[in-house]
Amino acid sequence: MERRLRKELTNLIKDPPDGIVVDPDKISQNITEWTVDVKGAEGTLYQGEKFTLQFKFGSKYPFDSPQVMFVGKHVPEHPHIYSNGHICLSILSDDWSPALSVQSICLSILSMLSSCSEKKRPPDDMFYVRTASKNPKRTQWLFHDDTV
Amino acid sequence: MSSSDSTFEGSDKKESDNSSASNYECNICFDVARDAVVSMCGHLFCWPCIHRWMTARSGRMTCPVCKADINEDKFIPLYGRNTTDQQDPRKKVPPRPQGQRQESENTNGGGFNLGENFSMSFGIGAFPFGVFSTFNVPDRQGHYGHGHTHGPAPNQDEQFLSKVFLYVAVFFIFWLILA
Ligand SMILES: [Zn+2]
Ligand SMILES: [Zn+2]
Numbered sequence: 417m418e419r420r421l422r423k424e425l426t427n428l429i430k431d432p433p434d435g436i437v438v439d440p441d442k443i444s445q446n447i448t449e450w451t452v453d454v455k456g457a458e459g460t461l462y463q464g465e466k467f468t469l470q471f472k473f474g475s476k477y478p479f480d481s482p483q484v485m486f487v488g489k490h491v492p493e494h495p496h497i498y499s500n501g502h503i504c505l506s507i508l509s510d511d512w513s514p515a516l517s518v519q520s521i522c523l524s525i526l527s528m529l530s531s532c533s534e535k536k537r538p539p540d541d542m543f544y545v546r547t548a549s550k551n552p553k554r555t556q557w558l559f560h561d562d563t564v
Numbered sequence: 565m566s567s568s569d570s571t572f573e574g575s576d577k578k579e580s581d582n583s584s585a586s587n588y589e590c591n592i593c594f595d596v597a598r599d600a601v602v603s604m605c606g607h608l609f610c611w612p613c614i615h616r617w618m619t620a621r622s623g624r625m626t627c628p629v630c631k632a633d634i635n636e637d638k639f640i641p642l643y644g645r646n647t648t649d650q651q652d653p654r655k656k657v658p659p660r661p662q663g664q665r666q667e668s669e670n671t672n673g674g675g676f677n678l679g680e681n682f683s684m685s686f687g688i689g690a691f692p693f694g695v696f697s698t699f700n701v702p703d704r705q706g707h708y709g710h711g712h713t714h715g716p717a718p719n720q721d722e723q724f725l726s727k728v729f730l731y732v733a734v735f736f737i738f739w740l741i742l743a
Contacts, residue, residue, distance in 0.1 A: 423594050478592060479620050514592040514617055515607075515628035 417477050421447050424518050428452075436522045448473045451487065454522055460530045467492050469525065470501075471518060481512035483553050484521060493535040496528065500545045502552040503528075504538070506559045591629050592617060601639040605632035614639070 425447070428438045437453040450471040456462025467490055472483040486492065486501035496504040507516060507524055538544065548555055590597040592613035599611040607629045618625050618636060627634050 420594050479617060513628040513631075514613070517594075 417473070417475060418447055420478060421473060425450075428519060433519060433523060435526050436519070450518065452518065452522055454526055454529075456492075457526060457530045461532055461535055462492060462529045465490070465492065469522065471521075478514040478516070481508055481516075481553070482518075482521075483551055484508055484525075485552050492529055493537060494529060494532050495534070495536055495538055498538060498541050498544050498548070500548065502544070502548060502555065504557055504559070506557070509553065509557055510559065597642075600642040602642060603627055603632070603634050604638050604640075605630050605634070608642075611639070611641070 425438065425440065425443060428436070429440050432438065435455045435457055437455070438450070439453070443450050450473075452469045452471065454467050454469055456465040456467075467486055468488045470483075470485055470487040474480050474482070485503060486497065491497060491499055491501050498504075503525065505524065505528065507513075507521065588596055588600075588608065590600075590610045590613050591607055592609055595610075597608050597610045600608060601611045601614065602608050603614075605627050607627055609628075614628075614634075615636075617628060618634070625634050625636075626632065
């Protein structure tokens with residue numbers, strides 16, 4: 417698990433995809449907790465905005481999905497992102513595969529942002545934020561087939 | 565919220581230096597595949613890695629890379645030129661847990677037993693065991709796309725249903741024995 421994480425980290429630092437910034441200094445103390453900055457793509461509703469994602473890896477990674485959420489004051493306003501930073505994205509739970517990586521998760525989240533046509537919170541945001549556990553993996557997400 | 569982050573600009577080189585070595589990396593541990601096997605869809609794994617994934621997800625065996633159906637029997641082992649160990653890597657890992665094939669006194673060997681990899685064999689035996697072998701397979705399909713409702717696990721009903729089936733099957737076996 418550590419070996420693969422180190423490898424992912426090295427690759428992300430060496431060759432980061434557009435819109436993804438990893439600060440190695442913030443990670444070096446503890447390889448199982450990362451923060452990754454993602455930047456809204458040009459020409460989308462989130463252009464010029466910068467957000468921070470937090471990753472927590474359990475000992476079963478990559479066989480088990482990491483815990484991923486937005487942290488900090490600025491959580492993107494999006495119909496699948498709750499104001500507490502939790503993200504409703506199927507690859508983070510039911511559709512997780514060990515072939516996915518930090519990079520592919522970040523890219524999925526970026527493309528989720530890019531395809532957004534209206535900035536708004538999920539309809540049940542207030543309720544969810546009041547009742548949800550701190551760990552988004554505790555939520556039993558139900559994924560519908562609406563594409564956004 | 566736009567801040568000037570210099571690390572960020574000017575990085576329009578994407579996966580440019582994908583050296584050929586990474587073509588032989590396992591899709592799970594990202595290391596050069598050891599005890600390499602390839603699936604029918606062409607994806608390379610270490611046998612221990614893919615085996616662990618298949619056992620972790622009983623019933624829903626799809627390729628981690630492309631979601632094609634995969635099957636333990638349909639992996640092809642790869643042997644390089646200097647491989648001294650020509651043993652089939654699939655034999656190295658303990659076979660799948662025994663849970664799926666309980667032996668019973670009143671099955672006469674379960675019909676044709678084609679060796680350790682023939683996992684469906686007991687489905688051919690007496691009728692109640694046929695029931696056993698089918699309801700073990702959860703018929704959950706992947707949920708693609710996203711939504712924004714959350715609530716109880718979507719498969720609770722299914723779990724309940726399979727429990728009911730289990731009780732019915734157990735009852736049926738008892739009835740058979742007592743009759
Ligand atoms: Zn591997
Ligand atoms: Zn595949």
